[in-house]
Amino acid sequence: MSAPADLATPALLVDRARMERNVAEMAAAMGEAGVALRPHFKTSKCVEVARRQLDHGAIGFTCSTPAEVRLLQDEGVGDLLWAHQPVGPAKVAFAVEALRRGGLMIGLDSVESAAPLAEAAGGLRVPFLLDVDTGLGRTGVDPGRAVATAIRLAETKGLELRGVMTHEGHLGRYGADRTALEEAGARAGRRLTEVASAVRAAGLDCPIVSVGSTPGATSAPFVAGVTEARPGTYVYYDSGQVRLGSATLDRCAQTVLTRVVSTQRPGTVIVDAGVKAMSSDGLAGGTLGTVCDLAGRPLEDVTFANGNEEHGYLTGAGTAGLRVGDLLRVVPNHACGTTNMWSVLHVVEGDDTVARWPIRARH
Numbered sequence: 001m002s003a004p005a006d007l008a009t010p011a012l013l014v015d016r017a018r019m020e021r022n023v024a025e026m027a028a029a030m031g032e033a034g035v036a037l038r039p040h041f042k043t044s045k046c047v048e049v050a051r052r053q054l055d056h057g058a059i060g061f062t063c064s065t066p067a068e069v070r071l072l073q074d075e076g077v078g079d080l081l082w083a084h085q086p087v088g089p090a091k092v093a094f095a096v097e098a099l100r101r102g103g104l105m106i107g108l109d110s111v112e113s114a115a116p117l118a119e120a121a122g123g124l125r126v127p128f129l130l131d132v133d134t135g136l137g138r139t140g141v142d143p144g145r146a147v148a149t150a151i152r153l154a155e156t157k158g159l160e161l162r163g164v165m166t167h168e169g170h171l172g173r174y175g176a177d178r179t180a181l182e183e184a185g186a187r188a189g190r191r192l193t194e195v196a197s198a199v200r201a202a203g204l205d206c207p208i209v210s211v212g213s214t215p216g217a218t219s220a221p222f223v224a225g226v227t228e229a230r231p232g233t234y235v236y237y238d239s240g241q242v243r244l245g246s247a248t249l250d251r252c253a254q255t256v257l258t259r260v261v262s263t264q265r266p267g268t269v270i271v272d273a274g275v276k277a278m279s280s281d282g283l284a285g286g287t288l289g290t291v292c293d294l295a296g297r298p299l300e301d302v303t304f305a306n307g308n309e310e311h312g313y314l315t316g317a318g319t320a321g322l323r324v325g326d327l328l329r330v331v332p333n334h335a336c337g338t339t340n341m342w343s344v345l346h347v348v349e350g351d352d353t354v355a356r357w358p359i360r361a362r363h
């Protein structure tokens, strides 16, 4: 088609070879762990990327929003987990409609969130995973109350317990201490398998034991008794995952192409990618992403220190070498947040852009 340098900036790029390598290697690793792979769709929101994950053996997808569920159902992808509590009339009505189409499980953590859904379903089967908190402190029943909750939910007309799930998102708190992170990932996996055993001991079926995160993908899925893993970010990786040691920078497939537009103040260089291109995820950590040259090599001593809507502020001694018009590529802090800012991605192969793929199901 054309070179990335010919694109209007800012633009969202995905390096095809890196993405395909990430997809293939995670599939192989989960094969080695002996668990099913149900990637989170929120990272790409792109059917063309999802098809590659399915080609490499993903059993289906994890979704967080109704729009993601609807898009994949419309594309004929079955075996979905909507890993979010469908609370409120609109989401309950959507859940019932989506359950009627089949191939959907829902994550639930309480009788309060489940009861309106069960009632609206009017006897329709509602397959669900019990969401268990293994340390994140977000949704998920405490392990100590999991069996009692599982029993009450399973007794509710229509609800059908398929297993247990957790999102070990708290692993990010371990930062660069990969050893502690791996131990915590294994601990989360063990906690979930213990809950599954206790649920079974109470007389309930619990075939699925589902963990899910990219930093945890090297630990939690390898715990005996875990049956599936739901990493999402791995499909692109990002600067956040590099800081956690989940990947090296040369594995990051998603970049934002941006141009230097102003150098009026010494020590600060302005580019045309701001928070509407990057998302502000991770900015509290002092940067919006890793600044690289057009070939993807990180620039020494250049920090993407701040952003307005459509302007980015680069600082550091390395900015002295930058000129108006220079093209840069930025590896975002959080690929999933950046994806949600864009309607289209440009697929890059070497020095060529070879395809434009739509990003859908955005907020």
Ligand SMILES: Cc1ncc(COP(=O)(O)O)c(C=O)c1O
Binding pocket: 040, 062, 083, 166, 167, 169, 212, 213, 214, 215, 230, 231, 232, 233, 234
């Ligand atoms: C429920 C659930 N499962 C899986 C994931 C995927 O985790 P990651 O983004 O670390 O790959 C997420 C991410 O937020 C999640 O919320």
